Amino acid sequence: MGKKALKFNSKTIHGGQFPDKAYGAVMPPIYQTSTYAQTTPGGHKGFGYSRSANPTRTALENALASIENGNYGLAFGSGLAAIDAVLKLLKPGDEVVSTNDLYGGSYRLFKRIFEQYGIVFHFVGMQNAAAIEERINKNTKLIWVETPSNPMMNIIDIKAVSQLARKHGIWFAVDNTFATPYLQLPLDLGADIVMHSATKYLGGHSDVVLGALVVKDKELADQLYFIQNASGAVCGPMDSFLVLRGIKTLHVRMQRHCENGRAIAEYLSKHPKIEKVYWPGFADHPNHEVAKNQMKDFGGMISFVPKGADYNTAIKIVEKLEVFTLAESLGGVESLAGHPASMTHASIPKEEREKSGVVDSLIRLSVGIEDVDDLIEDLKQAIQQ
Structure with a gap:
């Protein structure tokens, strides 16, 4: 049985993970380094500078992709840094339809930061998908959903919203922090992007701040990776290790x-x-x-x-x-x-x-x-x- 075929409870422990190549360590070591030796300019073993990639962070990103049934994971310095990267996919004049009772930090980022750059946000009750479609126009580029929502526990039909997003050719992102992939898998239900404040259930021990994105599409993953690397909102190796450890008992x-x-x-x-x-x-x-x-x-x-x-x-x-x-x-x-x-x-x-x-x-x-x-x-x- 390949690791991709494992059931969820096994994937939390083994998904995307392999013994360390240097000494066979079962848990990925904490590679507390900023840079890596090169034999010739650009000649390295896959890691050149830790803002771009770090072996401990890569191990976490592989685990994130595995438990969300995605192909690409990205780990950030916080959940808000992950949301920030998604919004940087947009340009002035673009519009976002969002849950009306979303987390206050997300609302603040939308209204106080990105609105001043010309991005328009609509906050609607999404229990009925028809309310979302009323707000969609030619400028709409993203639907942002929390389900269950914070703090009213509103439930939004991910499959219905994904069909709506596909119909209009727009991105659909789900904040899966409350549910975790243990309870629901938005990518399997048609979402393009899953976001986590991994500070919460994925870390699970109130000892780390970290954010995550998971996607299936390579082109979208490449765009987000470029934004992450260019903006630098990455997490450190120790934080990556702590969340990876947390996932194993999720x-x-x-x-x-x-x-x-x-x-x-x-x-x-x-x-x-x-x-x-x-x-x-x-x-x-x-x-x-x-x-x-x-x-x-x-x-x-x-x-x-x-x-x-x-x-x-x-x-x-x-x-x-x-x-x-x-x-x-x-x-x-x-x-x-x-x-x-x-x-x-x-x-x-x-x-x-x-x-x-x-x-x-x-x-x-x-x-x-x-x-x-x-x-x-x-x-x-x-x-x-």
Whole structure:
């Protein structure tokens, strides 16, 4: 059986990986070097300068391509650096149709950086693909999707959007950070580009910042590689090593994230002091059937709104948590709680936030892999207080 034929749980460990040629090391060494000896100008062993390529980073990029069923992986200094590279495919006058409740950092990059260079962004609710087509015109070059979205857990039909993108001849990119390739494979559903903040679930241990892109098409990969090399937003070898190590346990971690997430979502949904819980696994969650079809399970990300709560009530709840840590980010082995309005989505104007449901009382949980009884007890005491 070739490595390309491996099932997902095996690919996280072996996909795109080979023992080191020098000494047979099972894990790729950390090649902490900026440059490489050449026998003659341009005569080297595939690596000339570490901005362009580094053996540890290449090992990670091969793993990324393997687990996403892509052909080419690119690793960046952060998730936003990866998004930045995608937007540099565009030119002034081009238009982008994007999810209306996307991550605040993505919104900030779109509006505060690229909009001033003449790129036009449209933010729409994408639960119905028809809403996307209404915004497409001759200048539209990219559809940008998060599914599940951050923090409202909205589900977007990747296959339906890919058919729309193909019909109009435009690129289609999916931020797969929340789901990970363990739960869904956007390239197999027709996306052109998959993006990850590998800081999150792929790294999995809250000890690294890194971004990734994966594509199937060589011409698109070459364009993105040129942008990456020319702009220099690459990750270092130590960070590459840490994410590669994280990927090797992705499948076992995600299984527990999903199990714990389900238990906590169900607990919160029955709590008398909770008004609304956002989790794709509920039968009444918008596009739940789409989630069932394109995802293997429903993940460990949950948002909720306490009854009669305002900004201050939400702040008090997250401050009272003891096992959950109040912190930015998500996807680590430890459970985190956040207040989107003042943290991850603070860069989005209040009026725009609230249109998509990101109200001041919304709390977002990244459910970790601790004992679920401890997590539930922690939520119980914080909500009661």
